[in-house]
Amino acid sequence: MAALIGQSGIVVACFTGHVHTALATTFAGRPLLGAPGIVSTMRLGSKTNPIADPDASPGFALHSFDACGQLSTIFHYLSPA
Secondary structure, eight states: OHHHHHHOSSOOOEEEOSOOSOEEEEETTEEEEEOOOSSOEEOTTOOOSSSEETTSOOEEEEEEEOTTOOEEEEEEEOOOO
């Protein structure tokens, strides 16, 4: 997959879902973005047990492109009910 993305002239970013945590890194030279969970949040890289944090605020990511094709991502967190 990295080779296909790296060779593509049209892939500007990679988005992943179902990771239950906000993250930003790169993959194949492109931004790789993940969104927080809307039900539970994962503590990726944590040795805390359980890895899922049911008390963390749920959230989502909003991705948009401007007229020049520039990507912007905003992570939103929701208040507990």
